[in-house]
Amino acid sequence: MSEELRIDAAATRWAPEERAGLPLLVLLHGYGADEHDLFGLAPFLPEGVAVASVAAPLAPPWPMPGRSWYAIDGLNGRDPDAVTIAARAFLRWLDVAAGDAPTVALLGFSQGAAVALQALRLDPARFGAVVALSGYTSPGDLPEDEALREARPRVFWGRGTNDDVIPAQLIAHTAQWLPDHSELTGRVYPGLTHSISEDELLDVRVFLEKWRDASAG
Secondary structure, X not given: OOOOOOOOHHHOEEEOOOOOOOOEEEEEOXXXXXXXXXXHHHHHOOOOOEEEEEOOOEOOOOOOOOEEOOOOOOOOOOOHHHHHHHHHHHHHHHHHHOOOOOXXXXXXXXXXXXXXXXXXXXXXXXXXXXXXXXXXXXXXXOOOHHHHHHHOOEEEEEEEOXXXXXXXXXXXXXXXXXXXXXXXXEEEEOOOOOOOOHHHXXXXXXXXXXXXXXXXX
């Protein structure tokens, strides 16, 4: 996979129209979805922030619809290097898109959560908070991991007890890795499958309101 992976900035959905100087929350969708998917969460997110929903740079194999951040070849085919390449492409997009935002937070679902956490690992100082829903942290070491352990950025990790999409070994790895490298808010939702529930959205809103309010201070 090329390191020149590029995100189509023209496909990004934004709200509100007037967003100068607002904290920026970026939404990263899951496999087979697109920039329209998580944008529907905007009414449930904190007021007073700009929201950008990004289209992943790849098309999954036919007949899968939507977009993908990296290839999935079987349940165990989630290559950490491919996640890193996608995260670097996202950071290049952010270099331009962030504008004058005083702080940036990420909200990713599934693949998007893995890319969000990888972007945090590549550039810890860039982000005020990360929300990872039904996702995981990629195995392996990155150069900034030790700095992340010291900085302990705020991370929300939510998943369901009935989520059978993310391999168990990746969940186990994430459950060990995140508490050691972040100020973690972890939630496990009984009966939830590979999806987002109303209870989870309420918890995410509270978490992101704290991020928004901290940026105002």
